[in-house]
Amino acid sequence: MIESTTVLFGLPGVKVTGVFRESDGSRVVEVVTDEDTAAACPSCGVFSTSVKARVRTTPKDIPYGERRIVLRWNKTRWRCREDYCARGSFTEAIAQVPARARTTGRLRTQIGAAIGDAARSVVETAAAHHVSWPTAHRAFVAHAQRLLREPAPVRVLGIDETRRAKPRWEYCTGTSRWVRVDPWDSGFVDLDGYQGLLGQTAGRTTAAVVAWLSERTPQFREQVEYVAIDPAAVYAAAVRTPGLLPNATLVVDRFHLVALANDAVTTVRPGHLGAQGPPRRQGRSRVGEPAPAAHRPGTVVAEAASQRFGTRSTTRTRAPRSFRPTSRRKAADRAVDRALRWGPPPHPPPAAPLPHLVHPLEDPS
Ligand SMILES: [Zn+2]
Numbered sequence: 423m424i425e426s427t428t429v430l431f432g433l434p435g436v437k438v439t440g441v442f443r444e445s446d447g448s449r450v451v452e453v454v455t456d457e458d459t460a461a462a463c464p465s466c467g468v469f470s471t472s473v474k475a476r477v478r479t480t481p482k483d484i485p486y487g488e489r490r491i492v493l494r495w496n497k498t499r500w501r502c503r504e505d506y507c508a509r510g511s512f513t514e515a516i517a518q519v520p521a522r523a524r525t526t527g528r529l530r531t532q533i534g535a536a537i538g539d540a541a542r543s544v545v546e547t548a549a550a551h552h553v554s555w556p557t558a559h560r561a562f563v564a565h566a567q568r569l570l571r572e573p574a575p576v577r578v579l580g581i582d583e584t585r586r587a588k589p590r591w592e593y594c595t596g597t598s599r600w601v602r603v604d605p606w607d608s609g610f611v612d613l614d615g616y617q618g619l620l621g622q623t624a625g626r627t628t629a630a631v632v633a634w635l636s637e638r639t640p641q642f643r644e645q646v647e648y649v650a651i652d653p654a655a656v657y658a659a660a661v662r663t664p665g666l667l668p669n670a671t672l673v674v675d676r677f678h679l680v681a682l683a684n685d686a687v688t689t690v691r692p693g694h695l696g697a698q699g700p701p702r703r704q705g706r707s708r709v710g711e712p713a714p715a716a717h718r719p720g721t722v723v724a725e726a727a728s729q730r731f732g733t734r735s736t737t738r739t740r741a742p743r744s745f746r747p748t749s750r751r752k753a754a755d756r757a758v759d760r761a762l763r764w765g766p767p768p769h770p771p772p773a774a775p776l777p778h779l780v781h782p783l784e785d786p787s
Contacts, residue, residue, distance in 0.1 A: 435456060436516065466502065474498075475499040481524055529561075583626040649673070650674070653682075
């Protein structure tokens with residue numbers, strides 16, 4: 423009966439010695455170690471025959487039936503008698519339940535697949551399997567790492583940040599210190615092919631981006647021809663790290679420049695309309711109609727953008743022309759340099775009268 427119960431239970435490395443029901447109705451499965459290598463010292467590899475103690479653990483396992491069962495594993499703590507071995511004793515471990523693990527491997531696999539494949543939330547999956555959120559998340563990370571592959575080389579690489587959570591502190595087991603985790607992630611995408619999201623790393627710092635790119639193959643880094651970013655100095659510094667992306671040209675993506683222009687127009691337009699006198703309803707253009715010359719974004723973007731984001735230079739910034747797409751690397755670099763000099767001022771100045779903001783946009787043709 424016990425042998426067939428072991429087969430039915432199906433956890434590799436253990437043998438069922440009994441099944442019974444507790445007074446509260448919960449089912450308990452008692453098992454002992456049934457793996458030859460479990461008695462081998464993990465340090466020196468020599469098999470031990472000297473029993474030090476008997477211990478019992480209750481690792482969480484996958485559910486059976488409508489209610490989960492309690493797994494009680496009776497295992498042995500062995501002494502290591504080898505003179506040259508620094509380890510005095512060790513407790514049996516099996517592949518499904520390594521040392522210090524409090525869940526079975528098949529439970530971690532099930533949790534990881536539930537989150538990664540079935541798209542269930544970490545919170546819901548953790549509650550359904552009676553484990554903590556960090557345990558469920560670690561199972562998901564392990565599941566994802568088994569599936570993720572090294573991205574193929576790309577021609578155009580996009581880098582942008584994503585807010586992930588509030589700032590928090592995490593304990594680093596490698597350095598045994600608490601570290602502040604940046605709640606931003608940096609994502610890397612294939613802008614020219616079909617790979618989509620290539621990878622994501624914690625933080626939006628130069629070091630984080632350099633570290634992720636350094637983990638890629640030399641072929642990957644050499645084949646990157648363009649890197650598109652928003653006007654972020656940390657990303658520009660990472661891309662310009664000597665030898666990291668030897669053939670890449672840095673460009674600023676249009677989305678942020680257009681958003682910048684729209685914000686600038688929104689900022690200066692109320693002041694302009696107030697100076698002109700007529701109510702907004704009369705002066706506003708409808709969709710499809712050409713706007714009055716003074717209302718065209720191109721005429722006010724440069725100064726307004728400069729006013730909103732501030733600039734160290736006293737020279738006027740003609741943003742639309744400077745950021746016109748160009749194949750020349752030096753021109754693109756100059757445009758990026760100019761964009762990166764913008765930074766949010768501590769107190770944005772009030773909008774100036776429109777006549778001081780507007781100047782005609784030069785016709786590039
Ligand atoms: Zn040993």
